Amino acid sequence: MSESARIWANLILILAAVFAFSALLSWIERRLLGVWQDRYGPNRVGPFGILQIVADSIKLLTKEDWVPPFADKAVFVLAPTIVAVTALLAFAVVPIAPDIGVVDLNIGLLFFLAMSSLGVYSVVLGGWASNNKYSLLGGFRAAAQMLSYEVFMGLALMGVVMLAGSFNLRDIVAAQENLWFCVPQILGLATFTVAGIAEARRLPFDLPESENELVAGFHTEYSSMKFGLFFIGEYVGITLISAMIVTLFFGGWLGPLLPPLVWFLLKTFIVIACFVLLRAALPRPRYDQLMAYGWKVMLPLTLVNLLITGAVVLSAA
Amino acid sequence: MPNVRGASDVLEELKDRFGAPSTGNPGGPMGLVQKTGDGLPTQWVSRNRVRDVLRYLKLEAERPYRMLYDLTAIDERTRAYRDDQPASQFTVIYHLLSFERNADIRLKVALVEPDLAMPTITDIWPAANWYEREIWDMFGIVFDGHPHLRRILLPPWWQGHALRKDHPARATEMEPFHLSEGKEEAEQETLRFHPEEWGMRRVHDGTDFMFLNLGPNHPAVHGVFRIVLQLDGEEIIDAVPEIGFHHRGAEKMGERQSWHTYIPYTDRVDYLGGVMNNLPYVLAVEKLAGIEVPDRVKVMRVMMAEFFRVASHLVFYGTFAQDLGALSPVFFMFTDRERVFDVVEAICGGRMHPSWYRIGGVAQDLPQGWDRLVRDFLDYMPSRLDEYDKIALGNRILKARTRGVGSYSADEAIEWGVTGPNLRACGFEWDFRKTRPYSGYDQFEFDIPTGQHGDCYDRCAVRAEEIRQSLRIIEQCLENMPAGAHKADHPLTTPPLRKQTLHDIETLIDHFLGVSWGPVIPPGEAFVGIEATKGNNGYYLVSDGNTMAYRVRIRTPSFPHLQMIPLISRGLMISDLIAILGSIDFVMADVDR
Numbered sequence: 049m050s051e052s053a054r055i056w057a058n059l060i061l062i063l064a065a066v067f068a069f070s071a072l073l074s075w076i077e078r079r080l081l082g083v084w085q086d087r088y089g090p091n092r093v094g095p096f097g098i099l100q101i102v103a104d105s106i107k108l109l110t111k112e113d114w115v116p117p118f119a120d121k122a123v124f125v126l127a128p129t130i131v132a133v134t135a136l137l138a139f140a141v142v143p144i145a146p147d148i149g150v151v152d153l154n155i156g157l158l159f160f161l162a163m164s165s166l167g168v169y170s171v172v173l174g175g176w177a178s179n180n181k182y183s184l185l186g187g188f189r190a191a192a193q194m195l196s197y198e199v200f201m202g203l204a205l206m207g208v209v210m211l212a213g214s215f216n217l218r219d220i221v222a223a224q225e226n227l228w229f230c231v232p233q234i235l236g237l238a239t240f241t242v243a244g245i246a247e248a249r250r251l252p253f254d255l256p257e258s259e260n261e262l263v264a265g266f267h268t269e270y271s272s273m274k275f276g277l278f279f280i281g282e283y284v285g286i287t288l289i290s291a292m293i294v295t296l297f298f299g300g301w302l303g304p305l306l307p308p309l310v311w312f313l314l315k316t317f318i319v320i321a322c323f324v325l326l327r328a329a330l331p332r333p334r335y336d337q338l339m340a341y342g343w344k345v346m347l348p349l350t351l352v353n354l355l356i357t358g359a360v361v362l363s364a365a
Numbered sequence: 366m367p368n369v370r371g372a373s374d375v376l377e378e379l380k381d382r383f384g385a386p387s388t389g390n391p392g393g394p395m396g397l398v399q400k401t402g403d404g405l406p407t408q409w410v411s412r413n414r415v416r417d418v419l420r421y422l423k424l425e426a427e428r429p430y431r432m433l434y435d436l437t438a439i440d441e442r443t444r445a446y447r448d449d450q451p452a453s454q455f456t457v458i459y460h461l462l463s464f465e466r467n468a469d470i471r472l473k474v475a476l477v478e479p480d481l482a483m484p485t486i487t488d489i490w491p492a493a494n495w496y497e498r499e500i501w502d503m504f505g506i507v508f509d510g511h512p513h514l515r516r517i518l519l520p521p522w523w524q525g526h527a528l529r530k531d532h533p534a535r536a537t538e539m540e541p542f543h544l545s546e547g548k549e550e551a552e553q554e555t556l557r558f559h560p561e562e563w564g565m566r567r568v569h570d571g572t573d574f575m576f577l578n579l580g581p582n583h584p585a586v587h588g589v590f591r592i593v594l595q596l597d598g599e600e601i602i603d604a605v606p607e608i609g610f611h612h613r614g615a616e617k618m619g620e621r622q623s624w625h626t627y628i629p630y631t632d633r634v635d636y637l638g639g640v641m642n643n644l645p646y647v648l649a650v651e652k653l654a655g656i657e658v659p660d661r662v663k664v665m666r667v668m669m670a671e672f673f674r675v676a677s678h679l680v681f682y683g684t685f686a687q688d689l690g691a692l693s694p695v696f697f698m699f700t701d702r703e704r705v706f707d708v709v710e711a712i713c714g715g716r717m718h719p720s721w722y723r724i725g726g727v728a729q730d731l732p733q734g735w736d737r738l739v740r741d742f743l744d745y746m747p748s749r750l751d752e753y754d755k756i757a758l759g760n761r762i763l764k765a766r767t768r769g770v771g772s773y774s775a776d777e778a779i780e781w782g783v784t785g786p787n788l789r790a791c792g793f794e795w796d797f798r799k800t801r802p803y804s805g806y807d808q809f810e811f812d813i814p815t816g817q818h819g820d821c822y823d824r825c826a827v828r829a830e831e832i833r834q835s836l837r838i839i840e841q842c843l844e845n846m847p848a849g850a851h852k853a854d855h856p857l858t859t860p861p862l863r864k865q866t867l868h869d870i871e872t873l874i875d876h877f878l879g880v881s882w883g884p885v886i887p888p889g890e891a892f893v894g895i896e897a898t899k900g901n902n903g904y905y906l907v908s909d910g911n912t913m914a915y916r917v918r919i920r921t922p923s924f925p926h927l928q929m930i931p932l933i934s935r936g937l938m939i940s941d942l943i944a945i946l947g948s949i950d951f952v953m954a955d956v957d958r
Contacts, residue, residue, distance in 0.1 A: 081693075084693060085692070085696040086696060086697060086700055087696060181578075182577075185577075185599065185939070188598075188599075251690060251692070252690065252762060254690075258690065258940075259584055260585050260688050260689075260690060260943055261585060261939055261940055261943045262939075263583065263584060327692060328692055328693045329691075329693065329756075330690075330691065330760070330762060331686065331689040331690040331691035331760060331762045331763045331766065332689060332690025332691075332762070332940075333762050333765060333766065334765070334766055334938060334940045334941070335599060335938065335940060336938070337765055337766075
């Protein structure tokens with residue numbers, strides 16, 4: 049097999065797998081929530097309800113695709129595509145297994161951070177372009193939340209970069225051959241996880257959406273497949289953050305006995321399940337409490353982590 | 366009866382202060398003292414002096430009447446039995462409550478057409494605001510000096526005043542309904558919010574305020590409640606609640622249904638309260654009819670009412686947590702509520718609205734095996750409650766969201782007519798089950814949980830503890846259920862016990878009349894208030910010696926609770942408002958009736 053054929057096969061298969069997994073994730077989430085909430089969840093369409101997502105997709109595709117007359121049309125249409133595109137692009141750098149992955153960038157980590165930051169625009173623009181007060185409030189909240197949590201998201205990973213000595217995600221995985229970074233970088237793991245949930249806008253950080261307060265927040269006015277894109281964006285986002293947590297802190301594909309791909313999928317699934325569990329377990333903080341938590345707790349923690357890691361790396365050298 | 370004890374005292378006080386009662390009402394300051402079926406001191410007062418009397422009772426009297434408990438009116442124009450009352454076409458009724466005396470007083474003011482105007486008392490009691498609007502809406506009585514005298518329950522374009530006797534009660538009595546496009550647009554236009562009408566500014570100090578229309582369809586308003594927010598960013602500057610979307614004319618229906626067939630309507634007033642709603646109604650009817658029910662009936666009523674308190678509080682608990690973003694608790698609590706309904710279903714036949722109480726008793730005796738079902742539930746529930754304390758009340762995020770949010774003091778609560786758990790959350794121990802025991806509550810051992818801060822957290826904590834106390838009461842009912850009949854042996858018991866129906870003609874006639882026409886309740890007036898799920902729910906019934914009530918006034922707790930939302934939400938954020946709405950525990954059917 050030629051080199052370009054291998055790249056293309058990789059690309060198409062990963063894209064298909066990410067889409068399929070994200071779609072499946074909505075079923076997994078609903079079933080897991082069902083288990084934790086003493087109820088069934090979707091169990092009627094297909095075996096164990098697994099085809100529910102097919103039914104949902106057909107429904108979403110056939111719904112009226114409505115653009116409100118008062119909306120800023122161009123931006124309104126653009127916004128949902130941004131979130132899906134950036135999340136998928138970021139997946140390009142994720143090293144799934146030694147020879148599986150789209151690109152091997154030497155600044156892979158920075159590319160991931162850049163893409164996830166761009167994803168915020170989707171929410172802010174969507175909230176703004178809808179020209180609806182609830183959407184606007186959702187957009188505001190998203191902007192404020194992202195601003196606070198972006199700051200330490202990147203910083204939280206610098207400890208990992210120092211230890212691995214590289215921005216290349218494959219090098220980072222390789223550097224965890226002896227010890228996963230979740231041990232020396234426990235603070236980095238904690239802060240990155242929090243930032244990651246905020247980035248994916250999941251409970252308890254779903255303030256831009258917060259259906260009890262803002263109806264549906266930034267995507268109140270969205271319907272049909274435009275809403276579907278936000279939906280896909282969110283699930284790809286969760287998968288992406290989970291894959292990144294696995295890559296950066298839990299040794300990526302590394303593990304005994306089982307093939308690397310299986311290890312990677314298994315670890316990612318466990319992290320995703322933790323995300324779902326969080327959603328089942330926690331209420332939602334208030335917007336100012338969230339900001340205070342970000343700036344007053346998480347940011348100092350990240351800086352402390354950086355200082356300690358720096359000192360350890362220097363003394364070891 | 367504590368009321369009777371305090372009765373003569375206050376009337377003496379008023380006589381000393383304002384002069385002896387005279388028959389020439391409305392000329393003199395003080396009019397007749399009316400005898401009522403409930404023994405509540407009822408004083409007729411002239412329109413010119415009513416403000417002075419109210420101010421005296423609230424501010425100057427020793428052991429004052431601090432709460433405006435209810436404010437309503439009666440269209441007297443077709444009432445036959447008014448022997449001991451002055452001439453009046455419309456009567457405005459002030460019902461005050463004194464905590465210090467544990468007594469009430471009722472003041473009545475007579476009005477004669479065409480001069481249907483009253484001075485407002487919104488400066489004495491801010492809580493009078495909505496009540497006076499309701500009277501204007503329903504009876505067309507003008508309150509001079511009221512800040513926003515406009516319709517409250519009916520839409521602004523409504524013609525006529527619905528509780529007047531000449532207003533049709535049914536659609537069949539009216540012209541065929543037709544909604545043209547123009548009318549539809551005009552009606553929708555009346556929903557547009559104009560800040561200027563409420564004395565709000567759109568711009569201040571260079572800040573453009575945003576006016577956010579929250580509801581009537583919004584996930585957090587628990588039904589159809591609309592509240593318009595004046596926002597600076599996410600901060601609430603002011604709020605205007607709007608109600609009436611759930612109005613079904615429950616009071617008007619009372620004038621068309623027989624005393625017996627009205628019972629199912631009461632179930633739906635607080636639709637989470639089930640038979641708890643029947644209780645004040647049947648107690649008031651029994652007071653008018655002079656029926657004394659057997660002990661078994663009392664205990665059965667208490668037991669089912671407490672089951673519904675548990676069910677209602679569980680819904681509150683779950684939805685409150687859900688309003689704060691916690692997804693799971695509501696599922697657990699609704700599952701438990703199903704268990705409550707399983708017991709209710711086995712005993713009453715219905716689930717949410719069993720309409721199980723009857724005038725003079727309950728519908729059926731307890732079924733065989735009821736004790737096992739109740740015991741199973743009592744064994745099951747306490748450990749679940751402990752778990753909920755951990756997953757909901759104990760959660761740190763929930764505490765951060767609710768502690769110190771939406772708090773009010775006990776004085777403010779009394780000023781605004783707040784009752785029930787919302788009042789007890791301020792640390793004020795007041796529960797009708799203890800202070801004015803009805804239906805044999807004085808025979809039970811239970812505690813009155815109170816909070817300290819009157820904030821959202823305490824309102825939830827008080828209710829969580831009340832569930833435990835209700836379980837205690839249910840357990841005592843289970844262990845001490847008296848033997849005996851499930852209905853009183855009284856001709857007005859509806860339908861009466863049938864054991865002698867086929868033996869003597871008297872009971873057969875009673876049964877026939879009660880079932881075909883409905884019982885004829887002797888003329889009179891009676892009020893009974895009880896400690897319902899959400900606060901004090903009371904029925905003020907006026908009988909004109911007919912098969913139907915002449916006037917049914919339903920005093921619901923949620924009505925004043927909603928009125929004070931702007932007061933406690935100013936300066937907070939939208940998220941806090943959602944917490945407040947959840948913590949108040951209202952259902953719109955209870956507000957709008």
